[in-house]
Amino acid sequence: MTVNFNDMKNMYDENICATYGRYPVAFVKGAGSRLWDSEGKEYVDFASGIGVNSVGHSHPKWVDAVCAQVGVLAHVSNLFYTEQGGLLAEKLTALSGTKKAFFCNSGAESVEGVIKTARKYSSDKYGANRHTIITLQGSFHGRTMAALTATGQDKFHKHFHPFVQGFRYVPPNDFAALEAEAKAGDVCAFMFEPIMGEGGVMPLDTDYLQKAAQLCEKNDWLLIADEVQTGVGRTGKWFGFQNHGIQPDAITFAKGIAGALPLGGFLLGDKLHTTLGAGDHGTTYGGNPICAAAALSVLEILEPVLPSVTEKGTYIREKILAMNLPCVKEIRGCGLMLGIKLDTITNTEAVSKLLAAGLVTLPAGIDILRFLPPLTISTEDIDAGLSIIKKTL
Ligand SMILES: *Cc1c(COP(=O)(O)O)cnc(C)c1O
Numbered sequence: 001m002t003v004n005f006n007d008m009k010n011m012y013d014e015n016i017c018a019t020y021g022r023y024p025v026a027f028v029k030g031a032g033s034r035l036w037d038s039e040g041k042e043y044v045d046f047a048s049g050i051g052v053n054s055v056g057h058s059h060p061k062w063v064d065a066v067c068a069q070v071g072v073l074a075h076v077s078n079l080f081y082t083e084q085g086g087l088l089a090e091k092l093t094a095l096s097g098t099k100k101a102f103f104c105n106s107g108a109e110s111v112e113g114v115i116k117t118a119r120k121y122s123s124d125k126y127g128a129n130r131h132t133i134i135t136l137q138g139s140f141h142g143r144t145m146a147a148l149t150a151t152g153q154d155k156f157h158k159h160f161h162p163f164v165q166g167f168r169y170v171p172p173n174d175f176a177a178l179e180a181e182a183k184a185g186d187v188c189a190f191m192f193e194p195i196m197g198e199g200g201v202m203p204l205d206t207d208y209l210q211k212a213a214q215l216c217e218k219n220d221w222l223l224i225a226d227e228v229q230t231g232v233g234r235t236g237k238w239f240g241f242q243n244h245g246i247q248p249d250a251i252t253f254a255k256g257i258a259g260a261l262p263l264g265g266f267l268l269g270d271k272l273h274t275t276l277g278a279g280d281h282g283t284t285y286g287g288n289p290i291c292a293a294a295a296l297s298v299l300e301i302l303e304p305v306l307p308s309v310t311e312k313g314t315y316i317r318e319k320i321l322a323m324n325l326p327c328v329k330e331i332r333g334c335g336l337m338l339g340i341k342l343d344t345i346t347n348t349e350a351v352s353k354l355l356a357a358g359l360v361t362l363p364a365g366i367d368i369l370r371f372l373p374p375l376t377i378s379t380e381d382i383d384a385g386l387s388i389i390k391k392t393l
Contacts, residue, residue: 005038023355030057033374033381035360044385046371047360051197051229051337054256055301056374062259065297066290075288084292091299092267095238096251099273103265103287107228107254108142110264113281114191114250115146117268118222119166121275122188125220132186134221136172138365140198141191141226150191153199172196173208175215182219189222190215194240197229200365201332201339206244213246222249222271228264229337232256233302233375236310236335243334256375259298263291302375309335309375312382316371319386325393336375339368350393359388 003011008026027043029036033056035043048054055062069084076082089101104110115133122130133150135141141150145164148156152169170177172192181187190212196202216223225248230240234256241248249271254264265287268275285291313335320331320340327350330341342350347363347370354361364370373382 003038008038023352025355032056032059033377041358043355043358043360044381044388045360045377046373046385047362048256048372048374049260050362051234051255051372053260054232054234054375055259055298056376059259059297059301059376061301062294062297065293066261069290069293073289075285075290077284078282078286082289082292084289084296085287088287088292088295088299091296092253092265095299096267097247098251098267098269100268101265102268102276102281103263103292104283105262105285105291106142106264107226107252108144108147108264109283109286110228110252110254110266111141111147111150111191111226112144114224114226114252114266115150115189116281117250117266117272117275118189118224120280121222121272124275126188130186130188131166132181132184132188133167133224134178134181134187134190135167135169136192136196137169138172138196138199138202139169139191139193139226140196141193142228172202173205175208175211178212179215182215187219187221189224191224191226193226193228194230194243195235195333195337197337197370198364200368201337201370202365203332203334204244209241209244209246213248216249224248224250224252226252228252228254229372232298233306233309234335234337234372236306236313238306240334257298258291258294259301261291261294263287263295305376312336312373312377312379313338315379316382316386320389323390325390327393336371336373336377338371339364340371342367342369345393353392354388357388357392359385359392 026038027035028038033045035045092101119131135150135152137152139152141147149163149167225241227239231253249269251267257263317331327342327344329343333339350369351361351363362370
């Protein structure tokens with residue numbers, strides 16, 4: 001290290017917007033599910049950079065794929081064809097049961113894109129004034145204006161009026177409330193996260209989602225799964241909706257798809273795949289060959305790993321319950337997307353204590369300690385993380 005921690009922190013404090021409360025750690029190296037900080041201390045990673053490092057840090061196949069692509073062709077824009085974009089779209093549509101893909105660079109952009117697609121579908125077919133998107137209270141869909149409006153949490157809405165029009169919010173897992181939205185006659189889509197991530201690792205019930213899907217079908221509302229956090233194997237299936245026997249009309253993805261490079265996008269099924277035409281939507285970087293090559297390697301690495309994701313999640317859940325920790329009230333989630341409802345300690349306190357003890361975790365919602373470990377995490381690394389939890393909490 002040439003720059004010590006305090007100098008690094010001062011550079012941030014003086015030059016970077018204060019939008020984050022950062023933990024007092026600077027990471028300098030990662031390998032697998034381990035991280036090292038500027039002081040040489042080693043950590044177990046149960047956070048994956050918020051679900052991004054799905055194949056862990058510096059996976060050799062991922063590094064090879066990215067390096068090989070960087071040296072050959074890095075970017076040409078979406079005005080041209082590239083092999084990697086085509087191959088990735090072919091894979092993702094097959095894995096999700098959809099017809100077409102669109103690539104962008106982040107989760108929020110993918111949400112913006114499906115909102116535009118849903119509204120165009122509805123206005124093409126029904127004309128004006130049928131544009132409302134129903135989302136869930138406690139949901140999180142991103143920070144850009146429309147995605148932020150879609151986010152059903154008041155605390156994110158405080159300072160940024162006026163918002164985009166045409167969004168309403170219903171409580172999660174309350175079918176009657178969703179059904180009642182039909183009265184106004186202005187709805188074009190229902191958007192949900194299969195497990196509400198940032199809002200507190202809150203899973204939606206299969207029964208609720210199946211009824212919601214039927215209601216959408218009946219009213220020709222588009223069913224949109226925001227899979228930015230739950231997608232790409234996180235819950236033990238390629239996409240979270242696949243745990244519930246439903247098929248959305250549109251699916252967003254981002255976080256884990258390219259294993260650290262910025263890639264997002266959305267997938268469109270039967271109803272929507274012809275909705276967007278030339279000039280209707282675009283992005284300069286979206287799906288460039290480096291990000292697409294990274295994503296292709298992620299999908300290849302994850303294929304044999306996917307069946308173990310559910311087992312690993314169950315293992316973590318059972319081990320933590322067996323610890324009988326007084327601060328653990330409940331464990332929820334699916335696969336390697338787990339939330340511990342805490343008592344007697346706040347989630348930010350728990351994250352700070354665990355970090356000091358060498359385990360990287362995340363807070364979510366008001367009182368949830370969240371785990372999003374790399375999907376490739378080994379049993380030894382899981383056990384190392386669990387022993388830190390037992391010692392610290
Ligand atoms: C993280 C997240 C987003 C926003 O993704 P960004 O890449 O931060 O823009 C949107 N939806 C869900 C469900 C997310 O978890």
